[in-house]
Amino acid sequence: MKPSIKTITLRKTLWSAFVFLVSVLLIIAFDFHSLVNQTMRDKGLSLAKSVETTLTSHMLSSNFEEKEKLIALAGQLPGISELRVVRSPSLNAQFNLREQPDALSDAQVQRAFSRAEVVTTSTGLFTTDSMMRILYPYTAEDSASVPCLSCHEARPGEVLAVLDFKVDTSEYLMMSSYYLLALIVLFVLALIMVGRVLVWVLDRNVRDPLQWLVERTQQSYLANENIDTTGIESLELDEFAAKVNAFNQLVLQRNAELEAANQEIQSTQREIILTMGAIGEARSRETANHVVRVAELSQLLGRKLGLNEESCNELHDASPMHDIGKVGVPDSILNKPGKLTDEEFAIMQTHSQKGHDVFSHSRRPLLQAASIIALHHHERWDGEGYPQGLKGEDIHIYGRIVAVADVFDALISRRCYKEPWPEDEVYQYFKDSSGGQFDPALVALVLEHFDEMLGVINRYQDNAPQAVDTSGLVSS
Known part of the structure; x- marks a missing residue:
């Protein structure tokens, strides 16, 4: 049995709407992904600045021996975990510090050293790892407040160390997931509402007029009269009714001719x-x-x-x-x-x-x-x-x-x-x-x-x- 016009229209419309809404949700999800990463990156930069300020305070106080304590203290800042300072080879050589071959061989660390830019590893909405890794380059500066060049044998802008730490993004991810879930529910409700409205529109403007037109077609044929199209709103149904009227007249004419011929045959x-x-x-x-x-x-x-x-x-x-x-x-x-x-x-x-x-x-x-x-x-x-x-x-x-x-x-x-x-x-x-x-x-x-x-x-x-x-x- 062939489906009705309403069924076909609903099926195609709702399928198109579903595909559209899924596409919108995917776009929003990726936007959320970017938004969360950007938010956490900004938070990480703020934390990195705090760590940087903490570490440079040893220069302001000329207390170089308290450096390790300051690093430990910075690692206790809210939102920071697994803080480590990866020093440059030149800095290790200058102060005869312990080498860090494993840390320096890390590709992200090398990138932060070579480009002198902040490096972040993104997190996803649908991943189990909610920790964002931030690598912040600590560069040499020569100013009255931070006299790096007088302390370190370095050029202005040279990366002396990389602050490598992680920031917990679980709270942001959870909030974003709830927001996405709310959007999905709203989209589903909207889809249901669109479907119900579409059913009503199809019933009022397609099914009911078509059913009326079919009934009037039969009645007009039996009564030998044209369909009154004054109550038809749509142009297509009006044109269809006009064609039905023309066809009915043609059929009636042919029937009259056949009836006359049949009467003549029967009479003969x-x-x-x-x-x-x-x-x-x-x-x-x-x-x-x-x-x-x-x-x-x-x-x-x-x-x-x-x-x-x-x-x-x-x-x-x-x-x-x-x-x-x-x-x-x-x-x-x-x-x-x-x-x-x-x-x-x-x-x-x-x-x-x-x-x-x-x-x-x-x-x-x-x-x-x-x-x-x-x-x-x-x-x-x-x-x-x-x-x-x-x-x-x-x-x-x-x-x-x-x-x-x-x-x-x-x-x-x-x-x-x-x-x-x-x-x-x-x-x-x-x-x-x-x-x-x-x-x-x-x-x-x-x-x-x-x-x-x-x-x-x-x-x-x-x-x-x-x-x-x-x-x-x-x-x-």
Whole structure:
């Protein structure tokens, strides 16, 4: 299942916001790293100045023997640990002091001596070592307050020693970590808030308008009217609605054209079926209006029985073909003035199967219905009919209805070979045939709506031909 627009937008937006916030946090973290280092470097320089002042005090007091005590005292200053003074080789040689080969071989010490600048080793926010190492160069000066040149054999600016000590930055690191954690929490809350606001904005400006537009698209199509775009705020949805309106109009136009073409095809199909049915009946000396009356009576009975309108119309249009199979029966049998022999009647009975075979291979619903009617309209409710000897509801409802309509018209109408039966005899015939030849439910409808069925016969009367008595009409 594909994700919704809201899901896609939220996913991409929040992912972008997350990446952005992480990037900002990393930048801030590195800034904090630099800030902490700079702060501790400044603190270290201040401490180094204090140590330097302490060490130079031996010159002011001309008390050179107290130098080591002063160094120990400076190492006890707050914030300083592991203080040592790394002397230059020249200073050791001048005063015959102990050499410091290990200290002088340190790369950071060498850097402080060579460049005469303060050297610091940075600490990190995410490291376990919170101690910052500071190497402060002690240079020779010649001033009234600090007469280094008179004491040491050195040039002005020469590094006499390097003050090497460490400063504890744990307090600063902890404060910075707390600050970073607070920022992370704020950023996460901001991200959640942005997500909720984004959901609200998407619902109000994307999902709800789209859902409304989809519903209005369906309604506008069914109601054949354009979508009212006055309530749409965004340009994109307004343009989309306009395209939907144009598309709906095009679809309606095409549907109207297809409907007209379909109506024309159906009309032509009905006309062909009616004509073919009339031709089939004409071969057996029936009138053309017989198939019209059978169609009208079948539709009437279908409606009284409660069939839906589509089925009633299909029954009306397909019933004229009920005797189309008679085109395959010889004229000598169809038009025989006397009673048929058993052999002739057997041949006559084949017209049901032949009519079915004419349409059975068609996929069109109307012709499929005609095929069923042709096959079943001579079946009897009691199972004594033909060609399959079906019984009861095994006979298709179309076949049962057309059987009643066909016989009703055959009995009540004038033919060239017979006079119409009296209405009371027709009424009695159907009453007596209930549950035998005909479906009892349909017979009940015939008896209930007998006058209405007579009205159909009267509307489609034929010109009265010369009467000729022919037996066996009803059974054939």
